[in-house]
Amino acid sequence: QSVLTQPPSVSAAPGQKVTISCSGSSSNIGNNYVSWYQQLPGTAPKLLIYENNKRPSGIPDRFSGSKSGTSATLGITGLQTGDEADYYCGTWDSSLSVGVFGGGTKLTVL
């Protein structure tokens, strides 16, 4: 069982918007930066968001991140079939002294 809680799956139609939640506690999300990763089938994870809401160079602004208290959210607008992937949140847990990931959310673009 993951320290960070994500919904197992979300779905939406092409062109629509979807949000993926990541719930934690004060020892992890509440006091540390959150990152988000996209993992396409059979490939390595790719950084989408770092420091809660910043996008690395090359990541389109369709992807956004936010954090409030002990929860974080990834938003994806203008959904494309190529966005079908597993999405993971990650952060540091200061109490456990460990890097932690959410269990992952499978996005289906219907």
Next chain:
Amino acid sequence: QLQLQESGPGLVKPSETLSLTCTVSGGSISSSSYYWGWIRQPPGKGLEWIGSIYYSGSTYYNPSLKSRVTISVDTSKNQFSLKLSSVTAADTAVYYCARQGRRSLGMDVWGQGTTVTVSS
């Protein structure tokens, strides 16, 4: 651009030691801005952080694996390595190396991953 490449045996026997190396190209492992980490993903499951190392040799390990894990760095070869001892079938996974921002702790460059199977 910076690239990371994992290498090592794809098959390890139970109770033996898993050894992997990550070679960094297109940049220096001695950057003060980054850690260098290992992450694994069992078949059909999520990501698990194993540990990270700074170029100076400072290490940070997942407490659940700490008794079995050693991560080391060789700045002369621009490489860092993972050793996991006393492996069992539960250690079967895809193992990734990644560059990790020292401030953000986000992992912005990943290797392609290498599959390690623990079996006799």
